[in-house]
Amino acid sequence: MRLSDPAATLGYLSLIFGLLLVFFPVSFPRMIVQNWENARLTPTMILFTVLLNVGIYLRVAHRRSAKPGIIAATCLGSVPVVVLVGLNFWLQATIAGTLNQYISSAPARVNEEILAHTFFALIAAIFTPFLLIRLAQQFRQKQS
Amino acid sequence: MVALNSHNLIADWTAAKWLLWIGLYLSFGILGPWLMTRAWAQQHRSNMQPRLSQIFQHGELGLVSFMLAISVIWDLQKSQYMPHTIALGSVFLAMTGIMAVQVWIESYCRRSTGMDFHPERAWRDSRRLALLVFSLAFVTEILLDRFVKVAAL
Numbered sequence: 606m607r608l609s610d611p612a613a614t615l616g617y618l619s620l621i622f623g624l625l626l627v628f629f630p631v632s633f634p635r636m637i638v639q640n641w642e643n644a645r646l647t648p649t650m651i652l653f654t655v656l657l658n659v660g661i662y663l664r665v666a667h668r669r670s671a672k673p674g675i676i677a678a679t680c681l682g683s684v685p686v687v688v689l690v691g692l693n694f695w696l697q698a699t700i701a702g703t704l705n706q707y708i709s710s711a712p713a714r715v716n717e718e719i720l721a722h723t724f725f726a727l728i729a730a731i732f733t734p735f736l737l738i739r740l741a742q743q744f745r746q747k748q749s
Numbered sequence: 750m751v752a753l754n755s756h757n758l759i760a761d762w763t764a765a766k767w768l769l770w771i772g773l774y775l776s777f778g779i780l781g782p783w784l785m786t787r788a789w790a791q792q793h794r795s796n797m798q799p800r801l802s803q804i805f806q807h808g809e810l811g812l813v814s815f816m817l818a819i820s821v822i823w824d825l826q827k828s829q830y831m832p833h834t835i836a837l838g839s840v841f842l843a844m845t846g847i848m849a850v851q852v853w854i855e856s857y858c859r860r861s862t863g864m865d866f867h868p869e870r871a872w873r874d875s876r877r878l879a880l881l882v883f884s885l886a887f888v889t890e891i892l893l894d895r896f897v898k899v900a901a902l
Contacts, residue, residue: 607874608848608874608878609852609873609877609878610873610877612845612848612877612878612880612881613877613881614882615878616877616880616881616884617880617883617884619881619884619885619887619888620884620887620888622888623884623887623888623891626888626891626892626895630895631891650871656764692837695833695837696833697875698833699831699833699834702831702832702833703831709902710900710902712901713901713902714896714899715853716899717830717892717895717899718830718831718834720895721766721830721834721838721892721896722834722837724888724892725834725837725838725841726837728841728885729837729841732841732844732845736844
């Protein structure tokens, strides 16, 4: 597994996110904020990132004729959940901090914080498992 | 949802800083070196017509991406986002930037020590990581642009 393998998919995903922000500057952020308020955003993101990660991993394994490993599968299944749940707590702290500033545009700022957080959390949840797998591979190579 | 309305966000597309930002990086970071190579070939009456993959075959796009990541981290640090969001964005931009420059470093080290080196692999890896850094930076600049407008409300 090379880090450039998930990089292209992640790059395209990020571009799509950016283009949605450009072409739907109101409805796309509103959809994200409403889903976050209804507590549907994190489970949806977990499902999406796990499926995407498994898809990327299986495609790379098929292209390199490699056998998918159990440790990598565990990592791909669990790390996105840990990352996204952890960052959700991080977002709660961010929102509390924004609302404590007592400024007139605080609700609008909270929406923008949720939007930015969702984007970075998506990237983190997809990339971190592959980073860990790569580090584990290098560690194993050094040991053998 | 209390936020920007569509008029605020769409009507001034031409004034959007991120458009200028993309233009600057594409022209100076990628097209600039390519055009300079062409100009050099013409000046020296050479038939050389290198492609982008040949100019950046040692993973130099990784170095360009690293510089790009640094500039966006700097913009993020100057923004009015909460420290939590700034930290999260900066860490992931830094991580992807470091991974991109790693391709260039590895390529240099392999060539210097005479180890097995594949230019096509260096080009492919640096191109993919450059796309990732560029798209991350692109979205971050859009988010920053939106936040400036919200903060001004």
